[in-house]
Amino acid sequence: MTYRDIITIESGKRGGKPAIRGLRITVEDILKMLASGMSFSEIIADYPDLREDDIKASLLFASEREHGSLIIAHEVVA
Numbered sequence: 001m002t003y004r005d006i007i008t009i010e011s012g013k014r015g016g017k018p019a020i021r022g023l024r025i026t027v028e029d030i031l032k033m034l035a036s037g038m039s040f041s042e043i044i045a046d047y048p049d050l051r052e053d054d055i056k057a058s059l060l061f062a063s064e065r066e067h068g069s070l071i072i073a074h075e076v077v078a
């Protein structure tokens with residue numbers, strides 16, 4: 001799995017934070033939901049635009065960012 005097709009960065013959206021497929025849901029939002037104890041299915045129930053792969057991509061992105069091996073996500077230009 002790669003996160004590069006899922007995680008996007010848009011300077012005009014959510015302050016340029018890494019987000020899911022151009023949505024207003026950030027990687028940080030997903031990590032906070034997981035940290036609060038929400039399951040994948042609960043997150044998807046609350047945010048129907050999300051898919052399980054989006055959540056997995058967020059975890060992979062955060063892991064690689066923490067490890068220092070992050071490949072910069074592409075910026076979407078509108």
